[in-house]
Amino acid sequence: MEQTYTQEYEFLKVSRQDRIAVVAISAPKSLNALNSVIIGELTHFISNIDEDTRALIITGDGEKSFVAGADISEMATLDRIGGCAFGQAGADLFRMIETLPIPVIAAVNGFALGGGCELAMACDIRLASNKAKFGQPEVGLGIIPGFSGTVRLARTVGMGYAKEMIYTGKIIRADEALRIGLVNAIYEPEALMDAAMEMAKKIAANAPIAVRYAKTCINEEWDMNADDAIEFETEFFGRCFDTEDQKEGMQAFLNKTPVEFKNR
Numbered sequence: 001m002e003q004t005y006t007q008e009y010e011f012l013k014v015s016r017q018d019r020i021a022v023v024a025i026s027a028p029k030s031l032n033a034l035n036s037v038i039i040g041e042l043t044h045f046i047s048n049i050d051e052d053t054r055a056l057i058i059t060g061d062g063e064k065s066f067v068a069g070a071d072i073s074e075m076a077t078l079d080r081i082g083g084c085a086f087g088q089a090g091a092d093l094f095r096m097i098e099t100l101p102i103p104v105i106a107a108v109n110g111f112a113l114g115g116g117c118e119l120a121m122a123c124d125i126r127l128a129s130n131k132a133k134f135g136q137p138e139v140g141l142g143i144i145p146g147f148s149g150t151v152r153l154a155r156t157v158g159m160g161y162a163k164e165m166i167y168t169g170k171i172i173r174a175d176e177a178l179r180i181g182l183v184n185a186i187y188e189p190e191a192l193m194d195a196a197m198e199m200a201k202k203i204a205a206n207a208p209i210a211v212r213y214a215k216t217c218i219n220e221e222w223d224m225n226a227d228d229a230i231e232f233e234t235e236f237f238g239r240c241f242d243t244e245d246q247k248e249g250m251q252a253f254l255n256k257t258p259v260e261f262k263n264r
């Protein structure tokens, strides 16, 4: 069942299908470049996602662009303090996405440059149209990636390729992004949103607390040594047995009945 959120945004188109929220960034005059109003609207939308939502899909409105970066016209006159503040607002938003209790899928339908590539990397999973293009062209503008691209690109594709992309500012096509592991899969443009929705629904059908714990574990364990990481996972594994959904999931399997998770 498709619903539209009552909240109106200037630069976001938001909708909801079953328990999946979809937000499309919509600033056609600048190929969906992120200005501070969009960053504020996304922050507001994401911090108000209701408990019943099981997954979020982020995409770009229109056929050409996911997000063509941070808004260069807004950044052009910033000084050091303004640059820091702008970078911080984007970094905070992207960290909020990365640590959101529900999985976030980026459906990358076109340009994902600079802040756009960084936004996609803050999401849990990236699916792309075969027309998508990725890059961190910031050094060509006299800046570095400032929405955590120097943090996440190396973690996503490895140090060597991340350095090559960031130092050269080169723009890569979707097939190259797939080859280096920057995206999980590529689709014909018209099939992208259906593929993202299908994946989101698959996630939504699973036990929500278990999915949430899995996300927490994968994120938090990334920087831990193996012993701490294993201890952390064991703790969350144990916590699953405090949930009604663990009882429901296992009983349904054993009784061969359909499973119905309650997020409890």
Ligand code: CO8
Pocket: 029, 030, 031, 033, 068, 069, 070, 071, 072, 073, 075, 083, 084, 086, 087, 090, 111, 113, 114, 115, 116, 137, 138, 141, 144, 145, 146, 147
């Ligand atoms: N910011 C503002 N406007 C933009 C942006 C952008 N990032 N990207 C495109 N636009 C605008 C263009 O200026 C143009 O406007 P107009 O019609 O008024 O001239 C309109 O969108 C259409 O763009 P083009 O005519 O250039 O379209 P093309 O199809 O010829 O080219 C490109 C598309 C290749 C995407 C090209 O527009 C481009 O190179 N854009 C800039 C990409 C870029 O460099 N992105 C990185 C920006 S820096 C960044 O993201 C840093 C993030 C961290 C910030 C931390 C802050 C401190």
